[in-house]
Amino acid sequence: MVGNMDAIIHTEQLTKRYGATTALDRLDLDIYPGEIFGLLGPNGAGKTTAIKLVLNLILPTSGTVTLFGRPPGNISIMSRVGYLPEVLSVHDYLKASEFLRFHGQLCGIKSNLLTPRIDRLLDLVGLSAHRRQTLRSFSKGMLQRIGFAQALINDPQLLILDEPTSGLDPIGRKEMRDIFLNLKEQGVAIILNSHILSEIEKSCDRVGILKHGELIHLAETAYLSDSPDSTARAVEIQVNNRSDALMTLLDHACVSIRDNGKKLSLTLKRSVDISDIPRIVETAGAELVALIPIKETLEDLFYRLISSADGGKK
C-alpha cells in the first residue's frame, strides 16, 4: 500500500479534466483522523471536484485516491463516510424522519438502533419539531440541517461537507461549528469546503487553498489564528538609518516588502522567525525603532495567495 497508512484520505497526483478545463490539477493530500480540514478557494477552484473524486461520484483523469486505504466506491468503506453535497437534492415527498430512516437503512443500520439515533440527530440539528413535515416544505436552511443530520446517520469516521453552512443563519453556523468540534473530539475527520473564510478559520485545523484546480497553499490554521502559539508571518518595522544593505538583507528574509514611507511592511519567509529581525537590522547598521507583529488572518493570506497566483498564471 502506498502512502501513509494512518491517513483516511490519501491522494496522489489526483487530476480531473473536463475537456480543456483542468478542474483539479495533481492534488497530493492526506487527511488524518480527528482533524478538520478546510478546502478553500474561489468559485470554480475545484473544491467540489476534489470531493466528488474522493466519493467516486466522478472518476479521475489520472492519479489515485484512496479512502481508508481502499479505492473509492468500495462498498464496505462507504458505511464509514458521511457526505453533505453542495446542492442537496432529496426525495422531497419524504418526511424528515423518514428521510433519515431511509439513509440509515441504506447504511444497513437496523431499525432498533436507528430510531433513537434519528431522534438524537433531529434534536442535534434542531428539527425535532419538524420531524413529521415533508422535506418539500422545508426552507433552505432547514434542508441544510436535515442534510447534515443525514450525513451523520451512520456515525461516520469521515465527514465530507461541501459548503455546509450555506443557507444557514449565524446561529445555525455557530451551532454547526460546535457540532464539528464535538465530532472532532470523537476522532472524526472532517473535510469542509467553503469560500467563507472566517468559517474555515474558526473551525479548521488545517486549510488547503485551491486555485484553478491547483493546491497553492497548505497550512495549519493555528499558525494564522489568535492562539498563543501562533507565529505572525507579517511584521511592520520602523528603522532609522535605512540603507541599501538593509534592504538587500531584508529581501533575502522576506517574501514581500512594502514601503510605506515611515514603516516597512514585511511578510517573512518560512525559514525566518520574527525574532531574527532585530539581528538583521543590526547587522545592516540600522537602528530598529519599532517592531510590530501583524497577525495575518486567513483572509489576508487568502487574498495575498489568490492575487499572487493570479499574477503567476496569466
Add this chain to the structure above:
Amino acid sequence: MIQLRALIRVTVQEYIRSKTMLALLLIGCFFVLIFSCCGLSESMSVNNQIVAKESQIDLFWGVAYWILALYGVAGSVLLSMNCVSSEIRSRRAALVWTRPISRMTWLIGKIIGVWIVTAIDTGVLFLLIYFLIVAKLKIVSFFPFVGFSILLLEILAIIILVSTLSIRFSDVISGFLGSIIYGVSLVIGMDWVQAYFFQIQEYLAQTNTAPAELLRAFLQEPPSILWQIFFWITYIITPHFGNIQGIGRKLASHSPIALSLDWWSFLSVLLYSLIFLIIGRREIKRMEF
C-alpha cells in the same frame, strides 16, 4: 437486504404520495367498467345458438387479458421511462450512491419499486375482472391467476427494458423504443406467425384463425426458403413479450396441459431482461455527477 428494501419502499412511496398510483388505478377502473358493459352473462347466444361455456371463458378471458396486458404494459412503460432517469437527472441518486450500496442495487431497487406499483394496480384490475367473470359465469377457476402471474413477469421485463433504456436515452425516446420493441415482439409472437411456422396445428385447426389463412395465401405454399429464414431469425432474435402474454391468456382459459408452452418465449424475454440489466449496470457504473 435492508438497503434494497429501503430503496424499494421509497420508490413505491413516491408513486403513492404523488398519487400517480391512484391515478393509474382510476384509469384502470374505467377499463373494467368498459369491460363490464360487454356481453357478459351466464348464457350467451349467437344466432339463437347457445355458446358453450368453454368458448365463453375463452372469449371473456381473451378480452380481459387483452385489457390487462394493454394496461399493464402501458402503465409500466409510463412509470419506468422516468423513474431511473429522473432520479439521476435531479441528482437525488448522487447522495444515495455515496451510501454503502452498489449502483446496481440501486437500479434493481428502482425497478422492483416500479414493478410493485404496476403490479398492485394491475392486480386490483385483475381481481375486479376475475370476480366479475366468476360472478357472471358461475365458474371458479384458478388458471387465470397463473396467467396473471405470467403477465406480471412480462411487466417486469418491460420495466427492465424501458428503465435501462432511459439511463442512456431521454424519457420519451426510451418509452417509445420500449413500446416499439414490445410492439414488434407482439407481432412476431402473434399466433399466426407461430401457427404457421411452428406447428401448433391443433391450435390453428381449433380456432381456424383467419390471419393465418391470409398469411398462408400471401406467402404462398410452401413459403419460400427466404421467408422461412427471415421468420426463423426474427423469431430467435426478438424478445417474445407479446407471446408471453398470449401464453398467459391461453393459460387463463384452458388447462395448462392443453397448451404447448413456448419455452423460447420465456427464455428470450429472460435473456433480453438480463442483457438490458447488464447494459444498464455498465451505463450507471460509468456515470459521473
